[in-house]
Amino acid sequence: MDKLEKKKLLLIKTESGNNYLISRNIPQVLLLNPILNYLLELYKKGIDLNEWLDKMTVEEIAIEDNLKASKEELRYYYEYIQFLENNKYFNTVKRHNMTENKYTAEMIRMQLANTQQIVFEVTGSCSLRCGYCGYGDLYYGYDKRDNNNLTFDTAKKLFDYMIYLFKSPLNRKSHKRIAVSFYGGEPLLNMPLIKKIVNYAKKQRLNNKEFFFSMTTNAVALDKHMDFLVNNDFLLLISLDGNEKQNSYRTFPDGSSSFKKVYNNMLKLRKKYPDYFDKSINFMAVLHDKNSHKDVVDFFNKHFGKEPITSEVNSIGIKAEKQGEFKRLFKTRYSGFSPIDIINYTKDREKILKTPFVKNLSTFIHRYSGYVFKKYDQIINKKESVHFVSTGTCEPFEKKIFITTNGKILPCERILQTYYLGKVDEEGVHIDFREIANKYNLYYKKILAGCNSCACSNGCSICIFNLNLHEDKPRCDIQMSTEKFIDYLQKSLSLLEETPKFYSRIMRDYQVN
Numbered sequence: 001m002d003k004l005e006k007k008k009l010l011l012i013k014t015e016s017g018n019n020y021l022i023s024r025n026i027p028q029v030l031l032l033n034p035i036l037n038y039l040l041e042l043y044k045k046g047i048d049l050n051e052w053l054d055k056m057t058v059e060e061i062a063i064e065d066n067l068k069a070s071k072e073e074l075r076y077y078y079e080y081i082q083f084l085e086n087n088k089y090f091n092t093v094k095r096h097n098m099t100e101n102k103y104t105a106e107m108i109r110m111q112l113a114n115t116q117q118i119v120f121e122v123t124g125s126c127s128l129r130c131g132y133c134g135y136g137d138l139y140y141g142y143d144k145r146d147n148n149n150l151t152f153d154t155a156k157k158l159f160d161y162m163i164y165l166f167k168s169p170l171n172r173k174s175h176k177r178i179a180v181s182f183y184g185g186e187p188l189l190n191m192p193l194i195k196k197i198v199n200y201a202k203k204q205r206l207n208n209k210e211f212f213f214s215m216t217t218n219a220v221a222l223d224k225h226m227d228f229l230v231n232n233d234f235l236l237l238i239s240l241d242g243n244e245k246q247n248s249y250r251t252f253p254d255g256s257s258s259f260k261k262v263y264n265n266m267l268k269l270r271k272k273y274p275d276y277f278d279k280s281i282n283f284m285a286v287l288h289d290k291n292s293h294k295d296v297v298d299f300f301n302k303h304f305g306k307e308p309i310t311s312e313v314n315s316i317g318i319k320a321e322k323q324g325e326f327k328r329l330f331k332t333r334y335s336g337f338s339p340i341d342i343i344n345y346t347k348d349r350e351k352i353l354k355t356p357f358v359k360n361l362s363t364f365i366h367r368y369s370g371y372v373f374k375k376y377d378q379i380i381n382k383k384e385s386v387h388f389v390s391t392g393t394c395e396p397f398e399k400k401i402f403i404t405t406n407g408k409i410l411p412c413e414r415i416l417q418t419y420y421l422g423k424v425d426e427e428g429v430h431i432d433f434r435e436i437a438n439k440y441n442l443y444y445k446k447i448l449a450g451c452n453s454c455a456c457s458n459g460c461s462i463c464i465f466n467l468n469l470h471e472d473k474p475r476c477d478i479q480m481s482t483e484k485f486i487d488y489l490q491k492s493l494s495l496l497e498e499t500p501k502f503y504s505r506i507m508r509d510y511q512v513n
Contacts, residue, residue, distance in 0.1 A: 009044055009090065010486060011037060015494040022368060022489060028089075029368055029493070036077045038063040049078045103440045105433035108396055112431070113170035117179040117400035118162055119413055120197060123149045123190040124405050127220045128258055131249035131329070132288060134314045134414075135185075138326055141317035141416030143406050145185075150405045152196045154424050158403050159200065161429040166206055178206075179235075181214045183402070183413055188221040191228070198232055216284070218250070220258060222265040230276050237309070238266070238283050242299045246291035249329070266304065283308040288329045316466055317416050364492035367459040391451065392461035396421065396440060415465045443469050450476055455485035 010022040011032075019037035021030040032040065043049055053075055060070045084090060124135075125147040132138065135145050165171065166178070180201050182194050194215075201211045214235040222229075222238075229236065241247040244259040252258055270277040285296040285308045293310050300308045318326045394411065402410045409422035409431065421439070422431035443464055450473070451457045467474035480488070 009040070010489065011040060011044065012486065012489045012493060014490060014497055016497055018493075018497065020489075020493055033077065034064055034067055035069045035073055036080065038069070039074065039077050039081060043081060049081065053078060102444060103396075103437040105437050108433040108436050108440075109165075110170050110172075111395055112162075112397040112401060112433075113165040113168055114173040115162075115178075115397050115399065115401050116173075116175055117181055118159065119181040119183050119400055119402040120150060120155055120158075120193075121183045121185070121402070121404045121413070122155075122187050122193050122197075123147075123185040125149070125189045126184060126186045126218070127189065127252070128186070128218050128250055129253050129255075130251070132286060132313045134317075138319060138322045139314070139317045140319050141418050143404065143408070143417055148405050149190050150193060150403070150407075152193055154407050155193065155197055155403070156200065157424050157429055158401075158409075159197070162401070163204055163206070166209065176209050177212050178209060179214050179400075180211050181216075181400075183216055185405075186218050186220070187215055188217055188219075188225055191225055195228065218258070219262045219265050222262075223268055226265075226269050226272070230273050233280065235280050236282070238262070238281060239286070240266075240283055240308075241285045241288070242291045242296045246285075246295060246299065248290055249286075249288060263303075270304070278305075282306065285310050287312055287331045289331055290329075292331065314414070316414070361492060361495055363459055363461055364489075364496070368489075391447070391464050393464045396436060412465075414463075419465060419469070446472065446474055447476070449473070450479060454479045455482045456480040456488065459488075 012020045012022060014020070019032040019034065021032055021037075021040060022028070039049060042052065053071065056071055056074075058071070060068045061074075063069050124145045126133075130136065135142050180197065182197075184190075187194060198213060201213075204211065212235070213232055214237070215229070216237045216239065219236075219238045219240070239250070240259075240262055241250060244257060247259045247262075248257065250258050250262075266277075266281075269281070281304075283300055283304070283306055285291070285300075287293060287296070287310055296308055296310060300306045312332060313326070313330050315326075315330070396411045398411075400412060402413045403424060404410070404417060404420075407424040408417055408420040409424065409429075410417065410420050421436050422429065424430070446469065447464060447467065451460070454460065454476070462476060462478060464474075467476060
């Protein structure tokens, strides 16, 4: 192995004093015997271990406090390093980094034919005026909100187009349930359209597949429509930021609090349909300067026996003149956790899975353990080289397709609408798969240099659409130096050592892009 490759080997010591070997390019973690770790430290520096051992004049040396190794033991572990090297343990997998040839029209078409969710933005209207709304005054990059509604004709055109793809030979995925989801604005303000789409979806017949329904809602009008939602087994994601004070950015147009209305609607739903509430209701809380992850979790546990999903205020498309206001209200998932809190959470069997730190563990396990496979052919086909794409960006249409009230098609509702990939109009559905492939190839080509110089490119979770892709060289604010990467690895391994029994649960319950 040449000196450059040796430098890529990362030797990590955890808080408990255990040593690990991690390669940046091979997703494997090796727990090290102290003697092996000592020799690898020398090995990484480029020292010829065989020559070093031959010149050794003493029978044993101190390798750690209160730990000595004999020359015979050192020779044994040197031979073990040779065994690893001869069996290509240290070899880096040749990576074909992001190029203009990554995506093809055929790949995009295949992904759309196998998507798992169709999301309809049924209305631009909303019953609330949330201070951090992604369609509000803080942001640019979306179409003007003029309270317009999606028409059934437009929705039907897209739905029929997707039915055609689902029935085509391109559909090869094993998942049997496809989500039909509703978004806004506030989707409950356009229930006539939702009912038409639900009824239309129920009439469709797909071999070995079925549709189910979901909605993201502020729940202000839930009391009026809960019977229909329950009868059609909707999965509901309710937007609520905690108690009345914590929820104070979510107001009615006149500035009054929406908390009591939403809270009372939850109580009504739970009383009338307790089993449905337990099975089909989830909560989404946005974190900001008036709440924290810890406080929000405590609120939902106490009042509803639920674990909320938490998200940060959208950081994409902030207007230049609104940066100060955004920074004032922005808070990360990790805000509010003191060092003592973190220690206590890691020692509690259930609490660790309720913190944002579990996502770090999940990312680490999925990206660096070497035992995670997204596709069966990754197990069957052993390849000397792999295609590698940095960032945590979803493949276009791999998870969902989203249509706006204006008929724009995007791969996700979280993306600025300036990045739309197609259109539905009076003439039909217009999706140019070659053009989409070219767009994505260009985006990745722009970030190639930055990703290749980032120490954590293998484990990146950033969506490229969080970057300013209109620039020639988009800047990533979380690009990681080797020092920061080592700190990340140390914390991840230390946390896993504290919570070893949760490995399987993390693998089961938490997924990474």
